Structures are given as C-alpha cells and as structure tokens.
Amino acid sequence: MNCNNDLIYKIALTRIKGMNMLMARLLLESFGEVREIFSCKQDILQKVSGLQSPVFADDKRQKAKEQALKEAEFIEKNKITPLFFTDPDYPSRLLECVDAPLMLYYRGNADLNVSRIISIVGTRHATNYGRGFCTEFINDLSQIFPESIIVSGLAYGIDIAAHRAALQAGLQTIGVLAHGLNTLYPPVHRQTAIEMLSHGGLLTEYISQQLLHRGNFIARNRIVAGLSDATVIVESAEKGGALITAGIASGYSRDVFALPGRIGDTYSKGCNRLIACNQAALITSAEDFIDAMCWERPLKKEIQPSLFSEVNEQEETILKILQDKGECQIEQLTIFTDRPAPEILASLLELEFKGLIQAYPGGVYRRVK
Structure with a gap:
C-alpha cells in the first residue's frame, strides 16, 4: 500500500x-x-x-x-471500513460529543446515520425479567419502527440479549467493541457477532495492534451513548458499567430510560435509583419509550379480518376483542366470547399461524400491529 x-x-x-x-x-x-x-x-x-x-x-x-x-x-485485507471524523459516513450523532473518536473501524452493512438508534445496556448478570423485557421491547419497537438500530456492547447479560432480540425481530444491531477487529471478546458471542455483520455490524475505535485493556470497556461506553438518540438501562446493580453509560448519555444531553424492578432485587437497584433521582425516565414498554421520545408513529393500515376469506366468524371476534383490549389471556377470551377454552385455543393457534396474532409469556395474546 x-x-x-x-x-x-x-x-x-x-x-x-x-x-x-x-x-x-x-x-x-x-x-x-x-x-x-x-x-x-x-x-x-x-x-x-x-x-x-x-x-x-x-x-x-x-x-x-x-x-x-x-x-x-x-x-x-479484512475489508474494514475506516471512518475518519471528517468523512460523510462518520456517525453524525457522535460529532456532537467533544470526546468522540477521531477514527472508527467498522465492519457491517448498517447506516450509522439512520433516523432512529437506541442503545440498550445493563448488567452482565441478566435475569429472566431483564431478558424478557429486551425481547418484548425490541419486538414491539420493530413492529412500529422497523428501520431502527439497536446498539450495545456485545457483553454478557443484557448486551447480548439485546443484540439477539434485535436479530430475532429483524432489526439491525451494532456491537461497539473495546478492542480491535482482529479479535472478539467474549469469544462465546462469536456466532452472534457473525450474524450481526450482515444485519448491522461491529464498530470500534481501537486498531488491531492495541492490547485489550480493562479501561477500554469504560471508554467504549461513550460511543454506545453517543451513537444513539437514547439509552435504555434494563438491569443494573448499585454500581456498574451501565450506570456509567447512563451518566455519559445524560452528559451528552441524550434521553435516558430505565426499567424499574422490585426494591429488593439486586440487579434492579441501579435502575430504581436512576429513576428515583430523576436521572432516567421510567419505562415498562416500547409504547412508553416511543411516547417519551415523541416519535410520530407511521400511519397504520387497519387490518380488516372480514376481508380475509380464511378468517372465520369466531376468529374475527377474537381479533376485535384483542384490538379493543390490547391483550388477553385465554381465560379472559372464554369469558368475552362465551365459548369453551379448547375452542378458543384452537382459534388462537389458527390466528397465530396466519400471522394475525402473537403469543407472549404468561399466556398473553396480542394482535400483530
């Protein structure tokens, strides 16, 4: 060269x-x-x-x-895209941050300047509660804003849960690394990282010759925060990298949100404190987040089940109930329709197969938006 x-x-x-x-x-x-x-x-x-x-x-x-x-x-040799801070493809949001990297090294296919980018971070000791929220939040977000990008740090726990939920929901996702693109840490996330290369990408400020240092993980948090419109803290203990990311995001005048938890739960204490100190807004769903961000929802085409010949009268009734109620369990639907549970279950399975409803944990059903 x-x-x-x-x-x-x-x-x-x-x-x-x-x-x-x-x-x-x-x-x-x-x-x-x-x-x-x-x-x-x-x-x-x-x-x-x-x-x-x-x-x-x-x-x-x-x-x-x-x-x-x-x-x-x-x-x-490795087909990496270098992004100098004067290049047009350099993330414009990062340019607003005084400590942004001069150069980024990128492998992926996502546009780092799309209109909606959300960072999701949290503890490495994620619970089912936290992982479940990631899945539901990202899935619901994808239904309304399918062009959104999810950013995280590819670490254990909430980070990897967010990346995997994004891939499953069809959203692009960016992993911000604390090392060069010649390696991957932790190595157990390699398969997910490979999938991300064609559905988002991997981004770092570090050259391949730099040794991995624990301080890099703190430094990369500023990229996670600065790359996005908002940062969502899903679970955190009283101290941790996620809280550092929240503080950086706030310093960049970015919106910060936190998932509340029970007061005795170790990995909800950090989130609860952020909320109590007004350092983060409380959210429990993608709808909460979208409303707080004042994002205008795209116009929806109303699904009219009666136009689908494969939808029978009972299925149409269930769809109408789910539209009015938002969500229901089987027991509730049996009451609203005055039909036996086996009959309702059969209809739900048919509707799910047709892609008109979706099942969620706890036996809850919702219409596909």
Whole structure:
C-alpha cells in the first residue's frame, strides 16, 4: 500500500498521544490536509497547537506512521471500513460529543446515520425479567419502527440479549467493541457477532495492534451513548458499567430510560435509583419509550379480518376483542366470547399461524400491529 495514502495519515494522527477532536480540528483548520501535519516542522506544530510537549517530535510522528501503515494493510485485507471524523459516513450523532473518536473501524452493512438508534445496556448478570423485557421491547419497537438500530456492547447479560432480540425481530444491531477487529471478546458471542455483520455490524475505535485493556470497556461506553438518540438501562446493580453509560448519555444531553424492578432485587437497584433521582425516565414498554421520545408513529393500515376469506366468524371476534383490549389471556377470551377454552385455543393457534396474532409469556395474546 502506498505510504502517501491519506488513510495512513489519518490513522497516524490518532496514534499521536493526547490527540483529540478539538486539537485535530484546530490542526486541520491550520494545515488543510492531514498529511501536512506530518511534513511540517515540530516547532510550527507546537506553535499552532500551543503544546510544548514532544508529542510532535519527528521520531514520534514516524512511529505513528509506521503503526498506521500496518493498520491500513490490516483494514484492506479484512475489508474494514475506516471512518475518519471528517468523512460523510462518520456517525453524525457522535460529532456532537467533544470526546468522540477521531477514527472508527467498522465492519457491517448498517447506516450509522439512520433516523432512529437506541442503545440498550445493563448488567452482565441478566435475569429472566431483564431478558424478557429486551425481547418484548425490541419486538414491539420493530413492529412500529422497523428501520431502527439497536446498539450495545456485545457483553454478557443484557448486551447480548439485546443484540439477539434485535436479530430475532429483524432489526439491525451494532456491537461497539473495546478492542480491535482482529479479535472478539467474549469469544462465546462469536456466532452472534457473525450474524450481526450482515444485519448491522461491529464498530470500534481501537486498531488491531492495541492490547485489550480493562479501561477500554469504560471508554467504549461513550460511543454506545453517543451513537444513539437514547439509552435504555434494563438491569443494573448499585454500581456498574451501565450506570456509567447512563451518566455519559445524560452528559451528552441524550434521553435516558430505565426499567424499574422490585426494591429488593439486586440487579434492579441501579435502575430504581436512576429513576428515583430523576436521572432516567421510567419505562415498562416500547409504547412508553416511543411516547417519551415523541416519535410520530407511521400511519397504520387497519387490518380488516372480514376481508380475509380464511378468517372465520369466531376468529374475527377474537381479533376485535384483542384490538379493543390490547391483550388477553385465554381465560379472559372464554369469558368475552362465551365459548369453551379448547375452542378458543384452537382459534388462537389458527390466528397465530396466519400471522394475525402473537403469543407472549404468561399466556398473553396480542394482535400483530
């Protein structure tokens, strides 16, 4: 690969110690092109930047270019998309964050600038309650806004539950990594990560040559928060990475939501505290979330069962009840229809097979919206 390639200079800029978005903007305004930063004299760079430290020394800039050359070769070989902060495809939401990465490395097919992106994070010790909420929340969201993207950190617990629920619901999902794209942690999530490459993607600020460090996991939380319109905390103990993400999201003036839990539950204490301190809004469903975000729902075409020849009179009655009530259990439907349970169950199975209703945990049935 040609050493004069602009990509090499862009990567090299990120390898200069202490380089950040504000400094990079200042230098680019002064020099015009990134490559000029590596060709001008050290004293000029120090004067423009106001830094007197040796970060712009010739040997340090040369070392940064050498690292960048290796990374550019890795990028080309593995079909990775580099996103410099001046590129049009760089996530526009992140540009609003003062500590956004200068460069992102991306493998996937999702548009990182779609109109609706939601981050869902939580404890690594997810309970059935938390996982169930992820599944229901994301499934319901997909019915109303099928172009939404779900972002999380591909970690154990709530993160991986959110990614898998998104894949199951047909939504694209982005995993923000705390390491380069040459590896995957935790490795047990590799199969899910592979699926995400064609239904979302993997995103990181780290080059392949960087060692995995525990501090990276905290640093990547700012990308999870900054990449999205809102962050949903599903479960968290009194301390944890999810609460850090909530604080970062709030600092970015993003909406923060939390799922409440019982006061004695260890992994609901963090969420309950966020809600009690007005650091997060309480939500229990996708409908709550959509209303709080003031997202205008698309116009729905009313399903008219009577137009479907395969829907009989009893099935049509059940659909009307579910439309009016929102959801029902079998016992309730037997009362509303005055029909025996086996007969109602048979009708429910037929309606589910036809894709007109969906079954949920607890024996609850709802119409497909």
